[in-house]
Amino acid sequence: MTTPTPSTTPSADKPTWLATLKVYLEPASLRMLSLGFSAGLPLLLVFGTLSFWLREAGIDRTTIGYLSWVGLAYGFKWVWSPLVDRMPLPLLTRLLGRRRSWLLFAQAVIMAGLVCMAFTDPRMALLPVVWCAIAVAFGSATQDIALDAFRIESADTERQAALSATYQTGYRLAMIWAGAGALWIAARAEVPAEVAGVVAGYQHGAWQTAYLVMAASMLPGVLTVLFSPEPAHKPIPPAKNAADWLRSAVVEPFTEFLRRYGIHAVLILALIATYRISDVVMGIMANPFYVDMGFTKDEVAAVTKIYGVVMTLVGAFVGGAMAMRLGVMRVLMLGAVLSAATNLMFAWLAGRGHDVQALIFVISADNLASGIASAAFIAYLSSLTNVNYSATQYAMFSSMMLLLPKFVAGYSGAFVDHFGYASFFTATSMLGVPVLGLVWWASKAKLASSPRPISSYSS
Structure with missing residues (x-):
């Protein structure tokens, strides 16, 4: 009988749980925590928090609704992702490298836009606020492109789930700070109306x-960029002409993906386009549901915005660790099952009315499932990219994953009006059933990951 060598024993193939969890303390993971905060901060400042500010300033709801189109910058970031992927920035790229130079540029645009918004009163002039918000959204989307490439190139495939978990942690903490934190600061910066000489209710x-x-x-993110090593990547040969540059920067990232996966590319794109459909479609009607069930603002804020975020973070860390131990595709399937199943719990909650304990129970399960699914899905998307085109390909994937769900979600209100909340939540759960088949098919076709051309990564 031949004794197995250490390289073939199961214990040698899998790290211990302690070694698995230590990945969260590695420099690359800690950098993702800070950069995730930098990525999550601008989103609410041009959406939810801005809407609150504009409404308090007396801007009508129709106008505020139109201003939500600022978010199209995130949906179409793939359009300029080839520039971020390939085009050097004067001086900055030579000093910092390709990824860090674009990160710093994007962060500067965000900070400048936020400062300009601060010094513009929408009650006096709305258009400058709109242009500043567009600048912040553009800078934020550009930061996302560069940061996704930076993350993918900063570690090997096995560590992508852990990096996505710490990234999500920073992102969620930033959303709490940009949402509840900004409102808290604004409330405490107000002075008594008689002292300020203004009408109570709005103070610019x-x-x-x-x-x-x-x-x-945004400064912690800026400092992280300045003191981080540039990820290892292959040097890009200079383009001979404009057509050569367009081919290598714009066309090649997309054709390379199609060549690599062939007919299976359609399967992968279908999985990407539908994986989060249950959560996204359901999420559009979540807040109206809470209001119609009689939950107060304080109850919704405490349970869904604070406690819910904590549960999402727990789920993200659990999902990242499980992906390293069990493999991305198994956790991807688990996340799809949990996302669909927890929507049925909202259907159950619809029959209970105003029940805070039941709300806590449902939010615990739903946000935990969401965190697990998100960590696995981000790791899966990362595994699909070729590091030579990481910014462009990941931007394509991350944009595609929201297009169909957002389109379908537009009809969610009409569905609730006709059939009620319980039927709506049940229907969103059923939307997740085809996703299970796509994950199973992708797993059987061994489409979980692809060879990565670079074997050395920064630590």
Whole structure:
């Protein structure tokens, strides 16, 4: 009988749980925590928090609704992702490298936009606020492109789930700070109306303070970029002409993906386009549901915005660790099952009415499932990219994963009006059933990951 060598024993193939969890303390993981905060900060400042500010300033709801189109910058970031992937920035790229130079540029745009918003009163002039918000959204989307490439190139495939977990942690913490934190700062920056000489209910100075603090909150991300090593990547040969540059920067990232996977590319793109459909479609009607069930603002804020975020973070860390131990595809399947199943719990909650304990129970399960699914899905998307085109390909994937769900979600209100909440939540759960088949098919076709051309990564 031949004794197995250490390289073939099961214990040698899998790290211990302690060694698995230590990955979260590695420098690359800690950098993702800070950069995730930098990525999550701008989103609410041009959506939820801005809408609150504009409404308090007396801007009508129709106009505020139109201003949500600022978010199209995130949906179409793939359009300029080839520039971020390939085009050097004067001086900055030579000093910092390709990824860090674009990160620093994007962060500068975000900070400048937030400062300009702070010094513009929408009650006096709305258009400057709109242009500043567009600048922040553009800078934020550009930061996402560069940061996704930076993350993918900073570690091997096995560590991508852990990096995505710490990235999500920073991102979620930033959303709490940009949402609840900004409102808290604005409230405490107000002065008594009789002292300020203004009508009670709106003080531009309070919002100015809040947005200046938010701009300063980008500084940890800036310092992280400045003191981080540039990820290892292959040098890009100079283009002979404009057509050659377009081919290598724009066309080749997409054709390379199609060549690599062939007919299976259709399967992969279908999985990407539908994996989060249950959560996204359900999420559009979540807040109206809470209101119609009689939950107060304080109850919704405490349970869904604070406690819910904590549960999502727990899920992200659990999902990242499980992906390293069990493999991305198994956890991807688990996340798909849990996402669909927890929507049925909202259907159950719809029959209970105003029940805070039941709400806590449902939010615990739903957000934990969401964290697990997100960590596995980000790791899966990362595994699909070729590091030579990581920014462009990941931007394509991350944009595609929201297009169909967002389109379908537009009809969610009409569905609830006709059939009620219980039927709506049940229907969103059923939307996740085809996803299970796609994950199973992708797993059987061994489409979980692809060879990565670079074997050395920064630590």
